[in-house]
Amino acid sequence: MIAAVVPAAGMSTRMGRPKLVLEVGGQPLIARVVAALRGGGADAVVVVAPPPGQEGGPRLADLAREAGAIVEVLAAASPDMRATIERGLLVLARLDPSPIGVLIAPADSVGLYARLVAEVVARFRRDPSRIVVPERDGRRGHPLALPWREALAITALPPGVGVNALLEARSAIVDRLQVDAPGLDADLDTPEDYRRWVGGEA
Numbered sequence: 001m002i003a004a005v006v007p008a009a010g011m012s013t014r015m016g017r018p019k020l021v022l023e024v025g026g027q028p029l030i031a032r033v034v035a036a037l038r039g040g041g042a043d044a045v046v047v048v049a050p051p052p053g054q055e056g057g058p059r060l061a062d063l064a065r066e067a068g069a070i071v072e073v074l075a076a077a078s079p080d081m082r083a084t085i086e087r088g089l090l091v092l093a094r095l096d097p098s099p100i101g102v103l104i105a106p107a108d109s110v111g112l113y114a115r116l117v118a119e120v121v122a123r124f125r126r127d128p129s130r131i132v133v134p135e136r137d138g139r140r141g142h143p144l145a146l147p148w149r150e151a152l153a154i155t156a157l158p159p160g161v162g163v164n165a166l167l168e169a170r171s172a173i174v175d176r177l178q179v180d181a182p183g184l185d186a187d188l189d190t191p192e193d194y195r196r197w198v199g200g201e202a
Helices: 029-039 057-066 081-093 114-126 148-156 163-169 191-201
Strands: 002-007 044-049 070-073 101-104 131-136 144-147 174-178
Touching: 002 029, 002 081, 002 114, 029 044, 029 057, 029 114, 044 057, 044 081, 057 070, 070 081, 081 101, 081 148, 081 163, 101 114, 101 148, 114 131, 114 144, 114 174, 144 148, 148 163
Parallel strands: 002 044, 002 101, 044 070, 131 174
Antiparallel strands: 101 144, 131 144
C-alpha cells in the first residue's frame, strides 16, 4: 500500500482567509489535492486538519472527507508543518497493512495533478527503498515519496529541523525525477497567487 499525508493545519495568515477551502479549477483546493493523490495511485490519504475552533477548520475537514480522505483533526494548533506530518504518520501507523511508501504533499500544492503523482508513484515502485523527489528546471516540488522506514525517521529529526534535513542526510538514496510539470512547486500563499490561478493558469 502507498499512502499519503497532507499537512493542512496552517493558519493561512498571508492569504487573509482559509485558503484550502477556496475553489481552484471548479473545486475546493483541499479536495483538488486529495483527488490528485488518489487519482495518481495513493491507496489512502490522511489529511491533518486544524482544530475545530480555527477559522475554516470544520469546513476543510468536511471537504477532505467528501473527497475520500481519512481526516485527523488536531485538538490544538500545530507548531509547524513537521509536527503536522508526524501526526499524519501516527495515523498511518495504525493502518493494516502498514504502507510500503508515503507521499507527502502540502495541502496548498495547487500544481499537483494525478499524472504527476502517478509518475512519482511509478518511479517509487521500481525501487521502494529509495526516496523520490520530483524536479523541473532544478526546482523541487511535490509529492515526495519516501519508504515507510524513512518516513518514520522524520520523527527522530532534531527539534526545529524539517523534512529537508532528512533529504540531505539521505542524499545517497534520493532519486531526482525530472518531470514536465510547470506548476510543480506552485502553492497558494497570497491573494495574488490565488488570482493568478483562478485567472486561467489552473
